[in-house]
Amino acid sequence: MTTVREATLDVLRGCGMHRIFANPGSTEVAFLADLPDDLEFVLALHEGSVVGMATGHAIATGRPAFVNLHTTAGLGNAVGALATARVNRAPLVVVVGQQDRRHLALEPFLAGRLEGLAGPYPVWVNQPVLPQDVPAAIRRAWHEAVQHQGPAIVVVPMDDWSAPVDPALGLAAPAAVLRAGSAPGPAADELARLLDRAANPVVVVGAGADDRRTWDALVSLVDRIGAPVWQEAFGARAGFPQDHPRFAGHLPAGRSRLRAVLDGHDLAVVVGTGAFRQYPYEPGPLVPDGLTVAVVSADPDELHHSRADLAVLADPAAFCAALTEQVSPRAVAPPDRRVEPVEPPAPGEPIRAVHVFTALAERLPRDVVVVEETPSTRPDLHRLLPAREPRGFVSAAMGGLGFGLPAAAGLRMGDPSRPVVAVLGDGSSLYGIQGLWSAARYGCGVLFVILSNGRYAIMDRLADKVGGKAPWPAFEDVDVHGLATALGCPARRITSHSELLAALDEVVPTLADRTEPLLLDVAVRTEQHFEP
Template sequence: MSDTTTIHDVTYDLLRKLGLTTVFGNPGSTEQTFLKDFPDDFTYVLGLQEGSVLGMADGFAQATGKPALVNLHTAAGTGNAIGSLVAAYKANTPLIVTAGQQTREMLLSDPYLANRAATEMPQPWVKWSYEPARAEDVPAAFMQAYTIAMQEPKGPVFLSIPLDDWDKPALGPAVVRTSSQHTEPDRTRLGEFADRINRAQRPLVVFGPEVDRAGGWDAGIAFAEKLGAPVLGTALPERISFPEDHPLWVGQLPMSIAGVNQAVHGHDLVIIIGAQVFRYYPYIAGEYLPEGTELLQFTSDPHLAAVAPVGDSLLGDVRVALEELVGLIEVPADRQPPTQLVFPRNVDDSERSAPMTANAVYAAVSAHKPDDAVVVMESTSTMLDQKTWLPTTQPGSFFATGSGGIGWGVPASVGIALGDRARGVKRTIIATIGDGSFEYSVQAIWTAAQHKLPIVFVVLRNGEYSVLKSFAELEQTPNVPGLELPGLDIAALGTGFGCRAATVENTDDLEREFLAALEPDGPTVIVAPTRPQDAGLS
């Protein structure tokens, strides 16, 4: 190898071989040595703030099923991005997050823009955090980062790279290697679990986000149909793993200990596949399971197996487990099918004019939603109405935040649309976002406009943090300040960032604007004034 071959040359060659040719970032001074002479065969996606940058990369990686590369600005940019990093970690999104570091020779004197504890800063929200001990180790660190990010449970990793490393001479070409990305479940334990399922008289199946992420949608349907048992989804899911219009679908689990106990009452076995046991939010005390109810958990995540308060767990790829289980279970001929869940789908005339109800808004969107459209949901107080009118019926078509922090949905929509484009898929992204959530990362719509992405942002403008008001009632905390959001002109913001935008006064206007939004080459922001409502937390 020539003496002039640098760490920069070798690393970019490695990134090409790994398929990491899209970089999400907001450039800073400590990153310019990495970004210099940016190759023509790479794409740089500019976001206007690092939280949005990482959220876009998260959506991109989820849409493509492959790692995304993020480039942040030293400690300051990493700090901006950490809220979105939490969501990526909770959603098991494979990301390689890089941040610039000050020049090695100056680090001892703590210069301006040095990240004095670079590897500690993103923890515990990454699987691995590393700053190479020497410049020559940078390419190998990227290879290790890729391997760790893609091993189950997948997730983000972090590399801090001093800015002067990139021009140093390389030792040689980067070593490209492969590693397993799936783990087979223990066959003996799987057989034991199948025997317990076969002995159950009244089993209940709960599908979690891991199933959709693992490509197990069809395997899940086959398992549920052979078992003939009712199917629930997890509370607050970031992915949906079973068609919500299927005859076996009976809804979602509640968010509390007491609520889950009531929901699984009458079943002698609860089978949790690809989810935590359980995802709780408000504390409403109770027993974890009713007396006489047992629980089996299938997950690829050792942490979720470890923190389960009840039941027995099996580690391994949930798609593989489901495919194996279909051949192992035997269903009693006399098992009765569950009563299919039926949502009331009615809209009164009084709901159709501004301020409209969320029920009416979702009904209007449902009337014209393309069958293959993606729904990105971040309007927490209107989740039940969204489920009623926009059920998930196809794999990889519903996304929500994995962490509960708001501000993820807008940039993630941008990333999902970019991911679809990268893999040659054409479909509309429908982002149903609360007005409070929209403001957290509104600058991400600029990137959507620059790339002319097919996104319809439907902003439910109720003028408050409704979900927090619901919590105030649940927690008996009256007079909490800061829950009102007056004076926001969201349509003007949409126009200012380069999007088509409109505020609608009734459902007829909404349907007309939504249909128009499906036609243009670029994103649209539709503001729908809505009435505040209870989030149904209890």
């Protein structure tokens, strides 16, 4: 098994940092002792000189120089020189030693409060959460130093260096970052070469691709290369028309199922998000063997935490349009992806969430904005209610509840030309229920569809999954309909499928011109399955 130190030394080699500028201390000995012959140790007698030499080296070579500093005293002595490096636009990768993390909570001798010690002068500061994250953090520091032209700091506890790391898992940082700027140029050339060599490419899209220019560019690209398109898991917005024949669905959030979906592909082009967004942790590799990953995003942070072979900092629309012109066309017919119809409930049977989604899908106009906050039934909503226009789907990027209800009012207020429908669980709605008062007060004509089962269904299922008994009670006595009315928002209680269809047939045709919100409190049966 490789150690963190060995993996880090490989990162230094890969980034071309073959000199280590340092004034050593005890918290750095485990890293510095027995350096391989291909790495040169350069000693200076004070930390100001250490950083000064590295700054000159970086200016001369045009590449980041590597600096190793002793914990509080070393970093403190170097602050003035680090400030000079920042103003001189000298890229530095600075690793600062820290006491053994196994007893840091006791604040032992030489433990340092290091984050913030150098003030605003570093372009990036990080102490990895786990020892195994250290090599990726140092590679990211290299990219941050290049991008922002200054010192990037990584704090490493002294015991981290001997920790084991599995190289097969890869690093949560891209191997290479290209900056396309206004002219895609060499970055588009490189990705076009990868696409032309790929036998079975796949495209993954995210919220950063949710605009008309990027949708149009992606449609042209995937039609030219014949690739399927997947939406990122837990995406806050749709990055591709989900009624397009090449749209394959939403990626699963667990590693084993993600590998199964991507198995057989040899290149994944990820646009407008990182690689890859997940929720439950699972051991094992992130992607299948043999898959090259390239990420294109205008957000450098998305690039830097991606496990990718190539990352491109670029406007996704302009870059994908240029890429389409350069890549060779392939004659690949789109598959037939029919959605299985949902049978209505039999007389006397309760409504399920899928019945609500199906009824909405059959009635809502193409330009509707659907705001989602229904964690336990999100996969069914994605499957049955596709986004057909940019900004046609909006959800909470962070996953915290309470966003959907007020956000829907704001969306309608910001663009009254588009109808807005918010589909919320009753538990979710209660985190933002007071937003109904504002929606009514300011004439936001949103249709709020509340799926009411009187419980936190998603939490109940997660408790079942870990084999434990949920300590929280149901809240079936909470009257969402009554709360809405008390807050000045018109509301109706829906208890049967026929009532649902009648209400939607009446309300949906009015959505474009409504200036009054309406809440439908729909009693639904709790779903019995969920896979994030």
